[in-house]
Amino acid sequence: MAEYPQLLHTAIDTTDARALAEFYRQLLGLRYRQGDDPPAAGEVDDADWLVLVDAKGARKLAFQQVERLERTTWPGHDVPMQMHLDLTVASRAELERQRERAESLGAQLLLDRTDDPDEPLYVLADLSGHPFCIFVA
Structure with a gap:
């Protein structure tokens, strides 16, 4: 039994889960978790939760579809960044x-x-x- 909780991945809210997952997949050289790959051409992509993993299969980032997301105004503080x-x-x-x-x-x-x-x-x-x-x- 572990003494502490283990970090699984970091989840990021977005109004376009596939586009943001694809951005980080390409930027960081990650791959989709089995079952999260983009659909075949012509099929609807209704993914609302996607996970990217490293070469060993360890979860790194997840993307959660949300209806609305207010963009941060950083470095101003009207809308804080909350995480980065x-x-x-x-x-x-x-x-x-x-x-x-x-x-x-x-x-x-x-x-x-x-x-x-x-x-x-x-x-x-x-x-x-x-x-x-x-x-x-």
């Missing part, structure tokens, strides 16, 4: 490459803090407006 993901890369060159990849997948740049010598980073928003950071570890 931190992603790391090994070098400045990789930081730039991953920012470009994220933007090509539809992310929006919110903050460029690459001039920070101790922790250069970008804050981006995913397709649903959830902020995430990419920084050099």
Whole structure:
């Protein structure tokens, strides 16, 4: 018996579960949990809960369909971000490459803090407006 609860995955609300799951699948190199793959061409995609797993099958992220989601106003505080993901890369060159990849997948740049010598980073928003950071570890 475990002494503490174990983290299964992080669930993220979105008004388009498939689109957001696909964004993170491509960005992070994950795959769909068995049974969560997109439907065949011409079939309706009515998924309201999707899970992404790593190469070993460990759950990483889940996406929950919601009717309405108010986009954060960060860095303002009218609508707080409530949560964000931190992603790391090994070098400045990789930081730039991953920012470009994220933007090509539809992310929006919110903050460029690459001039920070101790922790250069970008804050981006995913397709649903959830902020995430990419920084050099």
